[in-house]
Amino acid sequence: MFSKLNGRTLYRVMSACCGSAFMLYGYDAGVLGGIQETPQFRSAIGNPEGAYVIPIIASIYNLAAAFMSLGVTIFGMKLGRRKTILLGDGFICIGAALQASTHSVGQIIAGRILCGFGIGCIASAVPTYMAEMSIEAKERGPEISYQGALLITGVAMAYWLDLGFVQGLGKYPDLWRAPIALQACFAIFSAGGLIFLPDTPRWYYAVGRMEEGDDVLSRLHGLPLDHEDVQSQKQEVMDSIEEEQNTHFNVWLLFWDNTEYQVGRRLRTSFLVLFVQQFLGINMLVYFSVTIFKSLGYGLLLSSILAAVMNTVFALACYPPIWYIEKLGRRPMMFWTSIGCGICMLVYIIMTTLPNQNTATGWVAVASVLIYNIVFGFGWLGPPWVYGPEIAPLRYRHIAGGLAASGEWFSTWIIVFGGGTGIDAVGPKIFIWPLLCCFLAAAYVWYYCPETTGKTLEEIDILFKRNPEKLSNGQIKKRSNDASPIRASTEKM
Template sequence: MLSQLSGRTLYKVMSACCGSAFMLYGYDAGVLGGIQSTPQFLDAIGNPKGVYIIPIIASIYNLAAAAMASLPPIQASSYSVGQIITGRIICGCGIGCIASAVPTYMAEMSLEARERGPEVCWQLALLITGVALAYWIDFGFVQGLETRPYLWRIPVAMQACFAIFSAGGLVFLPDTPRWYYYRKRIPEADAVLSRLYNLPEDHPIVQAQKKEVLTSINEEDNAKFNILHFFWDNSDYQVGRRLRTSFLILFAQQFLGINMLVYFSTTIFLKLGYSHFLSGILAAVLNTVFALASYPPVWYIERIGRRSMMFWTSIGCGICMLVYIVLTTLPESSQNVATNWSAVAMIMLYMVVFGFGWLGPPWIYGPEIAPLKYRHVAGGLAACGEWLSTWVMVFGGGTGIEAVGPKIFIWPLICCFIAAVYVWFYCPETTGRTLEEIDYLFAKQHVRDRMNQMGIGSAGDMRRHSVHSIEKGRTGSYTQYIEQAETSSAEQVKFDEVKFGQV
């Protein structure tokens, strides 16, 4: 039955399945946070000694987040450190595949440029909702651990619910039309485009999208990648720069310190002097605030833009981190109830700022700037960057919290301001452009001129406006607009864009 869906219904089913996969991602990231400090959990794995063990357990699955999926219940049956680490590694393999595939899949399935950012932001909001859900479920089950010490296993095993729902739906869904076109499977690609638009395959809108994708694919055949371009790229299409940015933007995201707070929020509140009960509540509230802050970008990312959101919120995160460090490193005689609660407020504010500007934009930015030929590579590099830096921050940060306390946050504080500089100078704005037009954005001028003649770039803007005019029932001839876009000079197309309200 799912194989017969089309139009917006098909898109919503895809969004739901991918959203469940990302909720699994978030739930898995948070599920140990609320139980890893409890005596019952520590008893079950043999009361390991040393400041490194818990950070290793929390972070080890990040190292495995690039291989294949497996089942999460291995963790729920753990009776030793080795067993739970094995379970985390296996689960990390699956989460790594999800992290690399979901943003790319939904970006390529978006019918319009303006849908791409909100859709991926929606997926990331569900991810953080999964984190918050994990902490609240942990909190509920932890209350009964004294009489039933096995209860901590239930929230860990519940990860399987998200995996089953997501896998059950995705198995019936098509791959992206761009993937089919690139592999010369034209009939299948046409059929998917037809289903997405809910229009016949010979409809002008479907044919216009097909022509733009195929033109971009033909142009990308000239985009050769040399491994040295990953470090220094002066080529016509800047493939190396784009892949490098895909990796670095998510590598930088984690160095802002977000997962140090997510993974160890209960521990952080315990070190502020709060009880286990209150620390559990505060950790759940903290991640709920984070989840709530991650939803507004769904409506604002296309208005503000990826680059502006990342730049200003990295500065905001740095300021919040600075105030938190000052409050928590005051002389003991100066620390009191007010300074502790002010520190809690700063962490909450940091979560709001990060959730608004640094959660969704980096995830969409990496896959969308990559050329189609290398988009799967960009998705993998982006996820790899995120998971490697997460492992560094969770393992190093978790160990540092135990060793030096709040001073460890000087590390992400510095990284917040470095990230702002990087975004300002190295990340051009991509908001409002189709995936094919982003190729135009990164190309050298002589390549842009050729792409204009083939209907990408400014001419592509014109074609997209023509398509939107048809969709919204506006007057005007589609054929006339397309012919004009294909034959006009770049200057004439620019004039026409202004005329039709495109700029």
């Protein structure tokens, strides 16, 4: 079906299919937040009692995604990037059907677990798939930032759809099932395109399927295989694979790394940069936005509207990085927005814990939350998803993708479960936790995350090489020419 597509057209079709999967990722994360407070939903699952039931239903999805992401580190290279995404789409379809037809806590938990498995596959593979499809360094950052923006667009879409359907619950008590069932539509669209698309040329070369790798690389360039540009990039990829043959991964590398290309450090950073991301508190606001606004004294309808507005503002803030990430760089964006998020969180805590609450303090708290989402969306949504896959060695990029996604999901589970119970227990004071993490994140990025903007995936290998001036005979001349600026970057690490 797509076998004759070449060049930018082929790349855009791949982007659309992955974009649908990532929008599903966001939609799935947000869809429960707008209906979990409704009496019709609570009644359908048996009116569960206890402070932990709803947080468990909300957060079990994150835990399932985390464990599946770890699973991708085991089977991801054998299965490939494309088939991993397809597997995730399949899990989503089954999980959505179970959730939409639920009549018990057990059934909705089972559906959330299956959807979590699906999102674990998607979150692990989509950034890697699109990063490896890039033929120019400058398109990698904007493309993955675009995927991240679609993710948050999915969250906002979920809240607006929830808001619309919730208004009809009085007449049609089961109407809340419709937005949950819509999860499957995104998965079907994504799978319907990906099933006809190829995997990445870098993956084909890494597993020895040379002819398929040649075909995809040629199609992405829109040039014949013997063209100088195609052969140059192929040689660069093959040199990178040859260099990596000397490194054999084991779990201890994550803790004690003595490899020439710092494989352990790079995989550890892929995990930590997304683990840190969630401790800034964004998912506490996304998952419990209706609850947070209700705690300020607003009714359910206004709280639902504010939650939808908040997530829409969040989504809009994620689009500017598409144009700015290559100009500003990954490291500065993450560093400065960490500080900005911390300031917004501090204002929110002060406004919500003052002894005399009034209309002004309530709206200042709302404004601080909205500004927080703008700042976070600009600097901490796209860059971490770009950074993790691009710093990983080719042979271990599936491990980096799985570790990155598991870092995202383990920390999300901690922050959602802990935050959900913490909001009930101590109220707004629970946000002191992410407040401190915002400033710790800034320190981590400043000291441990070297800048990668403008470098090809193969040049980033040299950025992390312990002795970048000692290039092997097999490396292409282009790398030798780049040794000086790369060495200068390494000295700053």
